[in-house]
Amino acid sequence: MSTGHVELARAQQERWDSAYARRPQLHGPEPSAAAHRAAERFGAAGIDDVLELGAGHGRDALFLARQGFSVHATDFSETALDQLRHEAQREGLDDRVTAALHDVRDPLPPADATVNAVFANLLLNMAFSASELRSLVSEIHRVLCPGGVFVYAVWSTQDACSQHWKQLDDGLSVHDGFVGRFFDEDLVRELAEPWQLDELTPYDEGRRVLWRVALSKQ
Incomplete structure (x- = not known):
């Protein structure tokens, strides 16, 4: 990883950690639309354990646990994970939810x-270089069993917000200090090349326009 990418990663980690400290339950208590769809897909496949990457304060991890899944949640913000652990204990879900600090730029x-x-809900949108993004998807492919399922959601380039973010190098953009990437269909399909692409659906959630993607390891 280049020095510039290391510095960007560290700065973003600090920014997200501060954001979670200032606003507990930063993303609200309700699960994402992607988590609802993931629960349906995982349940239909007979899966009962899930690795969530970029879990934040746990709104989706807790939802999946309420649906009966065992969830191992990871994030690079210890502050967010502390909030997740506290809520899991409060709801009596700590036997179904574990949380571990991990930066997905490192091997899973x-x-x-x-x-x-x-x-992974919106994780792939974060401040990854193109090579880091491809490495992450490759790592997910590595750890999945044959027939295993990867469900994720990302911001679309069709989202009007993408026009208001300042363009950076390597396809990244920045707004209010947060760095991210908007996905077009070509990028989704490129990342899906080693996989079976089961779903590629554009959808709206609130004011945002996103892609919902489901991949299977062949």
Whole structure:
């Protein structure tokens, strides 16, 4: 990873940690639309355990646990994970939810082909270089069992907000200090090349326009 990318990653981690500290439940208590769809897909596949990447304060992890899934949630913000752990304990879900600090720029902890399902809501939008993004998707492919499912959601380039973010290098944009990437269909399909692409659906959530993507490891 280049020095510039290291500095960007560190700055973004600090910014997100501060945001969670200032506003507990930063994204609200309600689960995302993507989590609802993921629960349906995982349940239909007979999956009962999920690795969530970029879980934040846990609104989706807790929702999945309420649906009966065992969830291992990771994020790079200890502040967010503390909020997740507290809420899981308050709801009596701490037997179904574990939380661990992890930056997905590093290799994922699970061994090869040991995970049945991976879920990530908006994680892939974050401040990853193009090479980091491809490495992350490759790592997810590595840890999934054959037939395993990866469901994710990302901001679309059709989202009007994309026009108000300042363009940076490598396809990234910045707004109010937060750096991210908007996805067009070509990028989604490029990242899906080693996979079976089961779903590629544009949808609206609030004022945002997103892609919902489901991939299976063949």
